[in-house]
Amino acid sequence: MTELEINNLVKRFGEVEAVKGVNLKVKAGSLVALLGPSGCGKTTTLRMIAGLEQPSKGDILFNGSSVLAIPPEKRNIGMVFQRYVLFPHMSVEKNVSFGLRMQGMDKAEINRRVAEVMKIVQLEGFEKRFPSQLSGGQQQRVAIARTVVTNPQLMLMDEPLSNLDAKLREEMRSFITDLQKRLGITTLFVTHDQIEAIELADQIGVMFKGELVQFGTPEDIFNRPINPKVADFMGATNLISGHLKSKTRLETEVGSLDLAQQPSQVEGSKVIATIRPEHIDLNTETKGPNQFKALIKEAVYYGGIVSYKVQSGLLSLNVKDRSTRRFKVGEEVMLELAKEHLWVFPEN
């Protein structure tokens, strides 16, 4: 099993610095997701690890040894690309066995390994088919089979599920998690989908504009985002400006709000509080802290969840309600912001 380490990795394309000093450690046998919006540098980072791009600065180590001088074909890695990148002129069997044939492996051993992997990815009987005869999910499994058949020391996945429909994506997530745990291959997975990252990864690295801004478990990233940008990216789309009256009290345009966490900012400082839409309760019957009135501006049904846009004065908030209640546009409701889910950051 291989440990991956990235030290101060930088990549410049002319004047543009696509990756700005990324430091990352991926424990042997674990699955780490690099999460961020398009253009944040996550794919560039992955390509540098694969050896498809040369870093401008920094180092990449496998088990403590630098691989910068090692060409991609000698790094013993596997890579699953965004669009599968199956060889269109080769059958499934030939696609999967490609790496083994490049290694000059014995034919009998190749056949054995291919059969084993085809069973793992549940594509037995598909050996003679060509990529054009496969569905998206099947093509993705062939791409994964081709990656794992060579027993790579590291598996890199570049948004492999982004071209699949929602249902298939969900199935493939379970498939990938099970496979990775079963084979124990150290895996780095790039995605812009926060749900995917949370479901798949042991740890998540969030990237913005070439920088790794937060690294931690899915729970850390989801519940304790390090700044409003991360919070917003992870779905905490509600931002409330205010200033700290005390360590546990926030003054905002909608009144005083109690805080459960202890912000590091001093009293009186300007801050931004974030809260996820699902942590706002609607129309509470009991009186309590962090309650204020608001008007329903928009209501969209998502099948089991109703997403509301509410307005209280100048403050606009998003609310996700799983209950069976239905509120109409224009209706007045009482909101309650769960204090344990209010996170406070400095305004800048």
Next chain:
Amino acid sequence: MAISTRAEPKIGRSKSLLHRLFNQESITAYIFIFPSLVGFFAFIVLPMIRGIQISFTKWNLMRPPKFIGLENYKDAFTDPVFWNALKVTLEYVVLNIPLQTLIALFMAVMMDRVTKSEIVRGIFILPYLLSNVIVAMIWLWLLDPNLGFLNLLLQQFGIHKQAFFFSTTQGIPTIAAVNIWRHMGINALLFYAGIQGIPKTLYEAATIDGAGEWGMFRRITLPLLRPVTVFVLVTNVVGSFQVFDTISVTTGGGPIDATRVIVFYIVQNAFELTKFGYAAAMSVILFSILIVITLLQMRVLRGNSSDLSS
């Protein structure tokens, strides 16, 4: 409910075909291709039909053509000069096509992997911009047995003067070399364009799977260049069988029929011996050979499909 297994009436089927051929959309298409169709019929189809007609006659322009049935064809099949011309042509094609294709492919890969310079591409295509006659004349001078630059160079290295065009053994190889020089650039550009159409991610995937340069060329580039290769091979084989200008300017079919290719023999029969009927019959035979070869090539190389289009 019973399912009808009655065959569709023929009237319904032909009405559908007629409708497809003459609906508004089809008529619009015909209007657009009409100018090309006129040219195609005037300069290809009609002459072809006329040629086939003439091949069944004895005609020397002085008298009206006289119908003689298959006599011209029988004469061709028993004419040793005709068979020699076919043999010489085949020798030329066998030398020209593989070498030209391989050199062009090599040049294309070099253009893709070593330099993408437009100046280099421009230089490669220059020979093709010259007419066959000019190219032949240039090489006639360069390879002259007495005054040619190449022989002067060879003599510096202690090598005897070579006859090149004027040798029975070197004649066809020399002509093949001249035509390879003229055509390799344009074919290289066709292959280069084909290589640009191969997604770079396929090469990246192959690299990560351990493929070196040769592995990538053999297993990715070559198979995925199939449609371009088919085009290059089909057009070049047809063109090679029709070689004429170079022979006409340099060797005139000699020495001793060593370079008398089939088209040269046809032209001699038509315009020197005024045996138009016989020349037409040989043209029809050549045409038939080319049809068979082209169909074989298309079938063997699966010319009507592309792996990249899926």
